[in-house]
Amino acid sequence: QIGSQVVDQKVDSVCPFCGVGCLLTYNVKDNHIVSVDGRDGPANHSRLCVKGRFGFDYIHNPQRLTVPLIRKASVPKDPDALNALNINASDWSQVFREATWVEALDLAAFQLKHVRDTHGKKALAGFGSAKGSNEEAYLFQKLVRTGFGSNNVDHCTRLCHASSVAGLLEGVGSGSVTNQVNDVEHSDFIFVIGSNPTSNHPVAATWMKNAAKRGAKIVVADPRGTDLGKHAWRTLHFKADTDVAMLNAMLHVIIEEGLVDEAFIRDRANNYDALKANVKNFSPEAMAPICGIDAHTLRDVARAYATAKSAMILWGMGVSQHVHGTDNVRCLIALSSITGQVGKPGSGLHPLRGQNNVQGASDAGLIPMMFPNYQRVINADAHAWFEKFWDTPLDDKPGYTVVEIMGKILADETDPHKIRGMYIMGENPAMSDPNLNHARHALASLEHLVVQDIFMTETAWLADVVLPATAWPEKTGTVSNTDRMVQLGLQAIDPPGDARADLWIIQQIAQRMGLSWHYAGEHHGVAEVYDEMRQAMHAAIGGITWERLQRESSVTYPCHSEDDPGEPTVFKHHFATDDGRVHLVPAGLISANEQPDAQYPFVLITGRQLEHWHTGSMTRRAAVLDAIEPTATASMCSADLQALGVQAGDVMTVASRRGQVSLRVRLDEGTPQGAVFIPFAYQEAAANLLTNPALDPFGKIPELKYCAVSVTAGGQL
Numbered sequence: 013q014i015g016s017q018v019v020d021q022k023v024d025s026v027c028p029f030c031g032v033g034c035l036l037t038y039n040v041k042d043n044h045i046v047s048v049d050g051r052d053g054p055a056n057h058s059r060l061c062v063k064g065r066f067g068f069d070y071i072h073n074p075q076r077l078t079v080p081l082i083r084k085a086s087v088p089k090d091p092d093a094l095n096a097l098n099i100n101a102s103d104w105s106q107v108f109r110e111a112t113w114v115e116a117l118d119l120a121a122f123q124l125k126h127v128r129d130t131h132g133k134k135a136l137a138g139f140g141s142a143k144g145s146n147e148e149a150y151l152f153q154k155l156v157r158t159g160f161g162s163n164n165v166d167h168c169t170r171l172c173h174a175s176s177v178a179g180l181l182e183g184v185g186s187g188s189v190t191n192q193v194n195d196v197e198h199s200d201f202i203f204v205i206g207s208n209p210t211s212n213h214p215v216a217a218t219w220m221k222n223a224a225k226r227g228a229k230i231v232v233a234d235p236r237g238t239d240l241g242k243h244a245w246r247t248l249h250f251k252a253d254t255d256v257a258m259l260n261a262m263l264h265v266i267i268e269e270g271l272v273d274e275a276f277i278r279d280r281a282n283n284y285d286a287l288k289a290n291v292k293n294f295s296p297e298a299m300a301p302i303c304g305i306d307a308h309t310l311r312d313v314a315r316a317y318a319t320a321k322s323a324m325i326l327w328g329m330g331v332s333q334h335v336h337g338t339d340n341v342r343c344l345i346a347l348s349s350i351t352g353q354v355g356k357p358g359s360g361l362h363p364l365r366g367q368n369n370v371q372g373a374s375d376a377g378l379i380p381m382m383f384p385n386y387q388r389v390i391n392a393d394a395h396a397w398f399e400k401f402w403d404t405p406l407d408d409k410p411g412y413t414v415v416e417i418m419g420k421i422l423a424d425e426t427d428p429h430k431i432r433g434m435y436i437m438g439e440n441p442a443m444s445d446p447n448l449n450h451a452r453h454a455l456a457s458l459e460h461l462v463v464q465d466i467f468m469t470e471t472a473w474l475a476d477v478v479l480p481a482t483a484w485p486e487k488t489g490t491v492s493n494t495d496r497m498v499q500l501g502l503q504a505i506d507p508p509g510d511a512r513a514d515l516w517i518i519q520q521i522a523q524r525m526g527l528s529w530h531y532a533g534e535h536h537g538v539a540e541v542y543d544e545m546r547q548a549m550h551a552a553i554g555g556i557t558w559e560r561l562q563r564e565s566s567v568t569y570p571c572h573s574e575d576d577p578g579e580p581t582v583f584k585h586h587f588a589t590d591d592g593r594v595h596l597v598p599a600g601l602i603s604a605n606e607q608p609d610a611q612y613p614f615v616l617i618t619g620r621q622l623e624h625w626h627t628g629s630m631t632r633r634a635a636v637l638d639a640i641e642p643t644a645t646a647s648m649c650s651a652d653l654q655a656l657g658v659q660a661g662d663v664m665t666v667a668s669r670r671g672q673v674s675l676r677v678r679l680d681e682g683t684p685q686g687a688v689f690i691p692f693a694y695q696e697a698a699a700n701l702l703t704n705p706a707l708d709p710f711g712k713i714p715e716l717k718y719c720a721v722s723v724t725a726g727g728q729l
């Protein structure tokens with residue numbers, strides 16, 4: 013019984029929002045979720061934030077897609093032409109007609125096959141989802157690799173932590189975290205950089221605040237003021253885009269003052285001399301005017317980090333979403349390695365993963381350069397192993413990434429790698445990609461676009477075929493959180509109307525494209541798919557069987573046998589690199605791709621907020637969350653508002669070289685002078701119309717955290 017309400021059943025699952033991966037229980041009555049309770053999971057110990065506790069009713073929203081849709085031939089796809097028709101986006105009957113599943117699947121697969129057979133295997137691409145299960149991610153990438161015939165498969169990791177993964181793979185040989193978040197309870201020093209965990213990983217932030225109460229020193233480094241800063245020993249509001257200057261100055265102090273762990277460097281690190289020579293010129297005194305943090309504070313923080321008994325570094329997209337994102341991560345790896353602050357409890361590196369399953373989707377191979385478990389497609393042994401495992405010839409060249417795919421869609425007709433057909437499952441690039449006008453134009457230019465989703469997203473609006481899918485509480489499957497925990501969620505309710513399970517839809521497309529897949533068992537063979545994935549990822553999850561997950565709900569990897577509890581802290585004795593040693597990589601100063609100038613004098617910082625999740629397709633349809641934050645707002649400090657002659661609540665227009673949005677402004681003294689912060693969840697003022705698609709050369713992540721904009725009073729809402 014919940015309050016005065018008697019429930020039919022209580023079903024155990026996992027929160028579908030952020031990478032913390034809080035375990036929860038759905039209270040179900042009459043096929044409706046009526047409330048959510050936190051469960052005693054290893055990442056949350058019964059805690060939930062506002063999204064997890066109150067954000068569940070998006071699944072019952074009347075805008076759910078409940079029947080397959082096929083675009084009417086008479087309706088233009090071009091976004092400008094479509095806008096000119098003034099069609100209300102919630103009335104999709106003017107754009108699509110309803111279809112049977114057989115008709116929609118036949119058309120979707122026939123046209124994809126037609127593109128492949130006419131233009132070659134490189135002409136197709138697929139975006140899978142970090143919101144789906146591991147099993148869906150695994151099957152989706154297998155479909156693209158074995159059915160489409162190329163490695164053109166990616167997902168939103170490319171937009172959040174691709175540079176973190178690139179830096180970590182290069183440095184320590186593994187793209188995941190070395191220590192779990194709640195290991196901060198063993199830390200004396202916690203360095204949080206480019207992350208706003210009270211908004212974006214709220215339950216994780218509670219462990220950090222507990223540590224501060226216990227006496228741990230927290231340092232929050234971020235150009236913006238964050239709530240966690242109130243609990244910090246020092247806050248470093250460094251100038252946006254100067255991470256490398258600040259971090260190299262800390263490295264300089266540690267080396268100059270002899271605070272390094274010489275035994276650790278001797279026994280476990282490569283390339284220290286090059287790092288040492290590089291940071292020689294980065295004294296705090298020289299870097300202070302560049303990064304905006306005084307030399308005394310830089311020295312204090314560096315000393316405290318190096319001399320702490322145990323120190324953790326946690327970071328978010330403020331670090332990764334830059335053209336120098338990989339360099340930022342290289343500096344963090346160097347900090348932890350030259351001080352020996354890695355490979356022991358309370359000491360390590362933790363990129364806070366964003367989506368609930370971005371870790372798992374990446375692990376499962378939903379990335380263009382890696383097979384499952386980060387085995388490179390160019391590695392001859394890995395390539396041969398997967399060819400044998402899947403009994404199919406495979407492409408041995410890396411595929412294109414998210415932003416590259418948009419460029420390849422608009423490539424010249426003569427380009428042999430021009431992309432002409434796509435299958436997008438549960439992602440919304442028409443809201444999440446940088447430079448949206450370009451991305452939307454690209455998606456609309458495809459010969460054939462199949463979108464599988466639970467709502468008519470901005471991407472589905474441009475599709476030829478829309479396949480109505482299931483939300484997380486409507487399915488059984490596993491997800492992997494930021495802590496490397498594989499966690500099982502059970503189906504709580506039936507999907508609405510004729511919406512179908514994603515795992516079923518992927519298999520239907522695969523069979524129609526000529527693949528003889530037959531996964532048997534409950535929930536469309538989910539346990540059988542998991543078991544196949546486990547074989548492909550044996551080194552990581554070999555000891556995590558489906559039956560074990562049914563018993564335990566959550567198991568940490570690496571896990572080698574059924575009686576192995578898993579390893580919460582890795583690299584205790586050696587790293588996952590070929591020689592077992594950390595590879596230190598010196599980083600120089602690289603400026604943002606686009607700097608403020610007379611025409612565009614402000615810096616745009618994009619990000620998330622507590623109540624709304626990513627492109628807003630779920631949380632903006634959750635009644636409580638949307639009631640708390642119903643409208644798009646930009647944040648600026650009082651000095652800038654005054655100079656612009658604008659008051660809090662007024663409408664203003666923010667423009668970049670790529671587009672413009674009008675929205676209300678909110679006073680926020682935490683936003684640095686000369687900058688404007690806009691969350692990217694609001695389609696009516698889509699921040700990504702403004703952002704710059706310039707890429708980090710290693711992680712291929714766009715510079716979503718920094719571009720030049722103008723801000724003017726007034727505008728049309």
Ligand code: SF4
Pocket residue numbers: 027028029030031032033034056059060061062063064065212213214215216
């Ligand atoms: Fe869900 Fe993340 Fe909130 Fe936990 S912290 S309840 S996983 S959104």
